[in-house]
Amino acid sequence: MPTYILRRLLQSALILLGVSFITFFLLFVLPADPVRQIAGRSASAAVVESIRQQLGLDQPFLVQFGRYLSGLVQGDLGRSYLQKSEVSELIASRLPATLLLMVAAIFCELVIGLAMGIIAALRRDSFTDQALMMTSFVTVSAPQFVVSLLMLYVFAVKLGWFPIGGYGTFRHLVLPAVTLGILGSGWYSRMMRSSMIDVMRTDYIRTARSKGLTRARVVLGHALPNAILPIIAMIGIDIGVFMGGIVVVESVFGWPGIGQLAWQAIQRIDIPIIMGVTLVSAVAIVLGNLLADLIAPFIDPRIKLK
């Protein structure tokens, strides 16, 4: 186990190096000029050039990247161009909010998605099944900002059950978490449905039934642990999709997380922040996948980590 984790972490370092290189390169070739954003539209060419030299943005790509990397190795994510503070501090102050939302949203995703999938599988080809799968199709294809605004309009503006935006109490958390949960549940319900249908057909389910177990026991005790295995691997992968969704949802709900930070930084081409947020997301995805792989052997004893 420790050797496995160590090897995976070494591999992760390579992944993070690749991610930072690609992101840095894309930002470098971007036609928009970050210096112009800093200096303002009315600044003279001389001022722009001096800022460019100050930030080292006149250097060749590899020199810039090398400097960034050497900072990164020492734990320095750089300084925001516009907010005049350390990127690491900005991210650290916003990370707890995002993590809280992430955990709550994944919980909602799983509860909604798995319940829908299990019910649809057990009532396969019935009206219930078709209605649930139709719903999941809608949630998969609906644009994130539309669903977010709709939730906000109905539950905050019209019904007034939850605050319109902000951060701080449990009531603030409900709407963004449920919105993300609904958006992500479609994939889970479809996958859970097919996984559950496969498992319910297996010989060991027939054995469980032949023992005279109740239906609840057969489904929850025998089928569920087997059916959930592919889902666990999916949660790890899903964190990537989730990080994309959080940018939109945090902005709509005014949630002070790193998604919102990224949104602001992208608009103003604040390269150090974009880099920082991308790296934090990549770390989250890598750790999420590692966690999923570490959990799997506890559910399926046949899986051996080596």
Place this chain on the structure above:
Amino acid sequence: MSAAQTDTGATLAPEVLSVQDLTVSVRTPAGDRPLVENLSFTLRRGETLAIAGESGSGKSITSLAIMGLLPPPAVRITAGSVRLGDTDLTKLPEAQMRSLRGARIAMIFQEPMTSLNPVLTVGAQLTEAIRAHTDASRAEARKQALAALHAVRLSQPEQRLKQYPHELSGGMRQRVMIAMALALRPEVLIADEPTTALDVTVQSEVLDLLRDLQREFGTAIILITHDMGVVAEMADRVIVMKAGKAVEEASTRQIFASPQMPYTQDLLAAVPRMGKGKPRPETPTETVARLSDVVVRFPLKGGILGRTIAQVHAVEHVSFDIRRGETFALVGESGCGKSTIAKAIVGIAPHQGRIEIAGQSFADLDAAGQKALRRRVQIVFQDPMAALDPRMTVGTLIAEPLLIHGIGSLAEQRARASELMQRVGLTTDQLDRYPHEFSGGQRQRICIARALALQPDLIIADESVSALDVSVQARVLDLLQALQREFGIAFLFISHDMAVVENISDRVAVMYLGQIVETGTRAQVFGNPQHPYTRRLIDAVPVPDPSHIRTALPRLAGEVPSPVHVLGQGPARLVMRDIGDGHLVAQQA
């Protein structure tokens, strides 16, 4: 033999199960179609009733109908009754049926590898069955589970409770299934092909066990099987089923001594029996394939750098040659390395040592030469459905080897395919159909036609007839032998079925744990088996004759040893001794 079976009928045991006019139908767009029709039988305490028949005869559906486990809603009982004591099971609501299931009627299934839940421990699955029907506390249930494992003679039962199914072998898992089924001492046990998926030596142990437990507990057993050898060994009475109907019902002795119905007679005639092999013509001594000192090992990796830390010794120092037009049989139980040898011969398993086909070796050839050499050897696999691409027509499938090797124009390839179709007993107008439209036997014929397309010198038949019903198996074996005479093809016949091997082979090699332990002509190996493992394999085969008295097999001390060894170590190399006329036997340590 049970009390009910005495010929005078004087001491009949009480009836426990009575099935009257049972009809099971499946709902189809065209209306109800019966899968089982008007089946009636009774079962007495301590009796074993075999329901024998080929695939599609309705024997498994019958067992599921009795258990109330038919797949709803399409398949259901449409008429008749199933009485357990005074209760009609067909009229019982599900909740009450559930309380009987597992307690008064229990069932064991064919596939021990897939019949236990992989994510729950053996102990959890056993105690759960006990606690579903009794008020036993966790500790009491555990004690009963332990007793049940003792009863099925599983070694180290304490540890087994904590193990997961994948840590047990097939035979051990089937013992766990039996323990689970018999833990609550049910009146009726339905055993659906309980030993079909097991190796022959394990099969005989499991059958012994079932017989002993029946004697001890007085359980009535319904044994569903296609294997007439198992019927002869186990059953008091037999019902032969065909296409959902009972064809014949009689005592086991009567069925085997004087079967009344033509179907039963055909079925019994098709059963491969030891000692029924016809004398075979002399074969020329020209060698088609030669294996010298072939070793196949698969690495197991570990550690941070993923280096090889151990090896699976699949094949160890195997040498033999196959001559033109002969059938060379490789026999042994699962995991002995026989299929790995097949893969090595066609060049898809990395090996050490030398394999020559028609004097050439893949190792010496460039890509073009290797491709040309591949034409000389073809394989026919066990499962024809898995071996045929479901999205290709049969004509395309048979012609594909010609296409790959660029032989002839498209029209010529198609003509060759239709010629081959006829040769294997199918008709030309079936060329544009898809594999799912054919029966299992027909699909295997298609695979054989495909193997013939390139006119190979050697066809490797890897358990090619094992999945087929006996009557189909007999016809496919006839076809293979006719093709061999016609084209002078050599067969490497890989099988676990000693009776089939005895019937069709010229020479035999017996494998155990990757090494050959005995080899010689059929007459030498079967007539004068010298190695204890060979004898064990031969003795374990169920004989389709109820009057046959099996010599008691010594119980194996433990499980088959593991072929995994850490790097640098390996099994001791067996030394073969010639005991006369090329009959080689591994020397005992």
